[in-house]
Amino acid sequence: MRPIQLALAALATCAVTIAATAQPAFIERKQVSPATARKIVDACIARAEQQKQIVGCAVVDIAGVLVDFHALGGQATFSETAILKAKTAAHWQRATSALEEDVNSKRNGASVWIGDFPRAGGVPIMIDGQVAGALGVGGGGNSEELARFAIEAVLGKQPQSAQR
Secondary structure (H helix, E strand, C coil): CHHHHHHHHHHHHHHHHHHHHHCCCCCCCCCCCHHHHHHHHHHHHHHHHHCCCCEEEEEECCCCCEEEEEECCCCHHHHHHHHHHHHHHHHHCCCHHHHHHHHHCCCCCHHHHCCCCCCCCEEEEEECCEEEEEEEEEECCCHHHHHHHHHHHHHCCCCCCCCC
16 A cells, blocks of 8 residues: 555656646746837927927836836926826736726726826837837826827837737
8 A cells, every 4th residue: 555655646746846847937028128118208209399298208118117218398297197107007008098087987996096197198018919018198188199109100000908
């Protein structure tokens, strides 16, 4: 009886080891590069200037870490809201206008409860179907439109939602 138990224990150990090694050791994720982030910010600022708007534009990576930023006219509030909108869009992997709608309709207030900034103007940056970062635009009357324009000017037409 004892040899059978040892054999079964050894077999179970091997099965667990094989299952553990079959899983990948890392996950491949797309990230917006600093050069691409700069191009997106430049496109956003150029469009805002054409429309005679004073805005702040911020690009963050998938973790919400600031990659690039520029503000027109030194507006501190536009600067801060641009960063907050970008971080929120990266965190939720969707446009902040959808979060704002959820909060205003009382459908879902989670983004407020955890300290995010659900106001229109933050848009995820998609690369190969993955969220690779986000652009936030603070100030201006059409901040989300500016964000979408800038991303599409650099990366082309964006899909509606991310693959998770």
